[in-house]
Amino acid sequence: MPSKLIEYFNKSPRIGTLSTADKSGNVDSGVFGSPHMTDEKTVLMGLGKNRTLANLRQNPHAVYLIMEPGATVMDWKGIRVYLKAQNIATSGPVLDTFKANMAKVAGEEAAKMIYATVSFAITEIRPLIDMGQGWEKSV
Numbered sequence: 001m002p003s004k005l006i007e008y009f010n011k012s013p014r015i016g017t018l019s020t021a022d023k024s025g026n027v028d029s030g031v032f033g034s035p036h037m038t039d040e041k042t043v044l045m046g047l048g049k050n051r052t053l054a055n056l057r058q059n060p061h062a063v064y065l066i067m068e069p070g071a072t073v074m075d076w077k078g079i080r081v082y083l084k085a086q087n088i089a090t091s092g093p094v095l096d097t098f099k100a101n102m103a104k105v106a107g108e109e110a111a112k113m114i115y116a117t118v119s120f121a122i123t124e125i126r127p128l129i130d131m132g133q134g135w136e137k138s139v
Contacts, residue, residue: 005125008079009037009066016066018045020055028055034102035064041122043083046098046114053088053116060085062120067128078128085121090116 019029028051035045043064047053056062062085067078089095095117103111 003040005035005079006040007096008034009043009081014066016064018052018062018064020052020062021059024054028052037122043081043120044094044098045118045120045121046095046102047116047118048113049115053118056085056088056118065128072131074129076128079123080126080128081122082124084123085118086121087119088115088116089119094119 015031015033016035017029018032018035019027023025030050030052032045035043038044047056064081064083064084065078066081067076070076071112095114098117099111099114102114
């Protein structure tokens with residue numbers, strides 16, 4: 001199953017939302033297309049100098065949700081990937097490589113907006129609609 005998850009998670013084009021909260025529990029949700037599963041337990045993401053990054057510095061927990069519409073709500077596909085920030089880099093080779101790859105895929109202007117890379121550990125995976133079936137419950 002993990003290789004199926006990586007393939008689904010990294011499918012392009014795709015877009016999802018990353019939900020975070022600060023230390024007081026104030027929530028934020030942003031639309032992102034850049035998260036990339038590097039292996040079965042790790043997600044790497046580029047962020048600007050924004051509320052999402054500020055929240056992750058205060059509270060490392062987040063959820064990335066990917067949705068694909070279907071004919072009816074029960075036909076929709078998607079996953080919820082629960083994450084915990086492990087490393088936030090505002091300089092160094094990981095950030096440089098991420099920005100270079102972003103420039104190739106989305107252009108120089110998009111790459112210039114990346115201020116940091118965040119490496120997340122995957123803590124749980126749930127289906128979009130949890131009816132007791134689908135993706136693994138935890139990693």
